[in-house]
Amino acid sequence: MMPVYKPWPASGVGIGLRHEHIQAVLAQKPKLCWMELLIDQHLSSGGAPLHQLEQIRHNYALTLHGTSLSLGGCDPLDTVYLQRVKKLARHLATSWLSEAVGFSSANGQFSHELLPLPYTEEALEHLCGRIRQAQDILGQRLLLANPARYLQFNHSTLSEGEFLAAMAERSDCELLVDLNNLYINEHNLGEPAEQTLTALPAGRVREIHLSGYHDQHGHLLGSHDSPVQPAVWQLFQRALELFGDTPTLVEWDQQLPPLERLLEEAQRARQLMKKVNDRQRQAP
């Protein structure tokens, strides 16, 4: 039987919920509105893994985030996987579903690594068709996230901001703005994060991600293994000015600290959000 949950949506600041923190969350019931699940960690059809999520859902709004759907891929969509995601989303009455821009499979082989798309008109048209197809199957709009990129294709003709803005309009999807990834792309590829932020249609930005990166000999990796860095906090302030009060998630995936440390990061994000909101309310 489907459990019945309170229908509150995700809002304010949430955290990425990882396996290692589930028991602590159930025991401590931290004061948060919502949490986000990585689809690949939680695609259970039953048993304790699903039942723990049901318990958590009684106290928190949940969202789902994935990177394996290969929305930019040229192979047919993995509709079996998509149906399983849809079933989980319905079962937990999640507020929304997000996926990353990119591809992860070709010729029937899945890498489970998000690979970058060239920012071309061909890739844009292909991606938009696939987003529409996925949204039709899921019966809801998707949020699409900007990826961390370590390389550029020589034949790209669009900036990241232009690509994402056109994608959102043409496929009628919403946007998840990952500020850590924007900063990484600025550092690695010289694409100004501010320029990308201002190119995005503010009305379609539904969620913001904050996390830490790893500096590997001067090249930044989206490792999510450290606190949010100062440059990303600055981008957060700018994003709030541009997009207003947007649900914001703090992620930490590798070298996972105790839950309390993650909650401190969430508290910092909440304080910054309040500061920007107050300032905007007082502005003439």
Add this chain to the structure above:
Amino acid sequence: MNLSRLQTLFIEALQGETPAELKTQIHSRQLSAEQCIELHRHNSRQTHEQALAEMFPVTEQLVGDEFFHQVAGEYDHSFPAETADLSHFGDRFPILLLKLTARHRELDKLRFLPELARLEWLLHYAETAADDRPFDFTTLRAVDKDDQDRVTFKVSHALNVMFSDYPVLSIWRAHQQRQPDALSLEGGSEWLCIYRQQDRPAIDVIPPTVATLLGEMMQGHPLGQLAEHFANLERHLPAMVRQGWLSGFYLADQAA
């Protein structure tokens, strides 16, 4: 280069050498094209190895990190993932171990590994399988006497049966208790039933008769046929329902 060609080359590059045609298409501020690809290659392999380590923790403990890393790499190469669902990725890992133990005589001491890995895979499966509905005794009692031979039991989604020539359950248990030194290949030749009990995966050693009975039930044999093959059905069935091994029934000529 069109999108489809680019993606084919990229995935090829993750599996082995980076095609020159791809290298000429990419650049980065500080890294060479090959270094860029290597970052993605490393991430993909790490994700797959981590998934295997979570599904096969005892196998990993037994062979050690370095060997497990090598085997995971070979698995990634020989059995590429065929679905976006990472939880299915390990399904053919026991087959690879079977090939490796048959091919390499130095692995003779670990000849039980494929069966141990099969046990771990079935435990992983049992943990996350779909929930069963509660057994409907009321409807079962109401089945007309003339229809009883057509009663066909549904086996729990989480349940699987395996036979092992080796004492893999003892080996698995020793590693749960962090007593790997207790490893012994004495015993074995046993049937195991892997299922879910009170939300957790469980393993029972079962008699060959019960294993065969479960096998026939999984093939959809109705009660009338089972009664011809098995004495003491009336003793086995209530126990199977109590254990949660049977989750329901249908009449043979009706859709399941």
